[in-house]
Amino acid sequence: MKAPRVAIQGTKASFHEAAAFKYFGKDIETIECESFKKTCESMQQNEADYVVMAIENSIAGSLLPNYTLLREYNFSITGEVYLPIQLHLMALPGVKFEDIKYVTSHPIAIRQCIDFFDQFPHLQVIESSDTAACAKKISEEQLTDTVAIANTLAAELYGLNIIERRIESNRKNFTRFLILKREAVEEAHDINKASICFQVGNAVGTLAKVLNVFAEERINLSKIQSMPVLGRRNEYNFYVDIEWENFDQYDRALRRVLKYTVNFNIMGEYVKNDQV
Numbered sequence: 547m548k549a550p551r552v553a554i555q556g557t558k559a560s561f562h563e564a565a566a567f568k569y570f571g572k573d574i575e576t577i578e579c580e581s582f583k584k585t586c587e588s589m590q591q592n593e594a595d596y597v598v599m600a601i602e603n604s605i606a607g608s609l610l611p612n613y614t615l616l617r618e619y620n621f622s623i624t625g626e627v628y629l630p631i632q633l634h635l636m637a638l639p640g641v642k643f644e645d646i647k648y649v650t651s652h653p654i655a656i657r658q659c660i661d662f663f664d665q666f667p668h669l670q671v672i673e674s675s676d677t678a679a680c681a682k683k684i685s686e687e688q689l690t691d692t693v694a695i696a697n698t699l700a701a702e703l704y705g706l707n708i709i710e711r712r713i714e715s716n717r718k719n720f721t722r723f724l725i726l727k728r729e730a731v732e733e734a735h736d737i738n739k740a741s742i743c744f745q746v747g748n749a750v751g752t753l754a755k756v757l758n759v760f761a762e763e764r765i766n767l768s769k770i771q772s773m774p775v776l777g778r779r780n781e782y783n784f785y786v787d788i789e790w791e792n793f794d795q796y797d798r799a800l801r802r803v804l805k806y807t808v809n810f811n812i813m814g815e816y817v818k819n820d821q822v
């Protein structure tokens with residue numbers, strides 16, 4: 547069987563590739579993309595079979611623009627994967643902490659280390675496309691005044707020394723990634739989780755009515771995220787992840803909430819996979 551083509555934001559040895567390996571195994575073709583939007587374009591143009599997309603980090607929070615991409619492209623969420631994130635400061639061999647002027651990394655990785663950099667305000671923090679690409683640039687351009695925040699794989703691949711380990715603000719640090727496919731696959735029998743999206747009217751109790759249905763049908767909400775509806779004041783899209791033990795209760799809950807919602811969309815039904 548042909549190896550699946552998996553589009554990731556970033557380059558090889560980035561956390562996105564690690565997440566893809568964790569979900570699919572190592573036998574995949576990684577399609578490197580410059581941005582999250584480019585990963586979606588690549589799947590739309592049939593250059594990729596799947597997209598792996600970070601959606602939330604336990605320190606930095608939600609990657610909000612990715613919710614907009616999910617809506618725009620209307621791909622199907624077919625799975626999820628959680629990855630522990632350990633961030634290290636790395637530089638060319640011989641470079642010492644005192645030599646550093648610039649720190650480069652992906653903005654979400656930088657946000658996870660904000661407490662560390664608060665102690666060193668003289669360091670200039672520069673956002674870049676992905677963690678591994680920053681390590682690669684230091685190596686290729688032999689930058690002696692710059693460090694990257696990245697993982698051990700990137701340090702090994704680009705011959706950098708780790709000069710400070712585990713600089714993330716909290717040790718229990720993980721990122722949740724979604725696995726996207728162009729179209730929904732045949733309904734699996736063991737699905738027990740779904741990502742849905744809807745709007746409710748701006749009136750007393752409308753959202754509460756929806757949440758009450760889930761409670762009554764014993765459906766667990768694992769996440770709720772709102773994003774403004776473009777150009778409409780006080781109107782929001784609610785993105786909700788729900789889990790169930792009994793499929794019939796899930797089915798009944800969906801029928802019941804349709805009454806209280808507009809633009810209701812099931813973004814994906816899949817098997818819960820929250821092992822970090």
Ligand SMILES: O=C(O)C(=O)C[C@]1(C(=O)O)C=C[C@@H](O)C=C1
Nearest residue numbers: 560561562600652654676677721
């Ligand atoms: O730069 C990388 O290595 C990435 O894969 C990106 C990314 C992200 O988008 O959140 C992935 C996981 C970590 O949370 C930090 C950065």
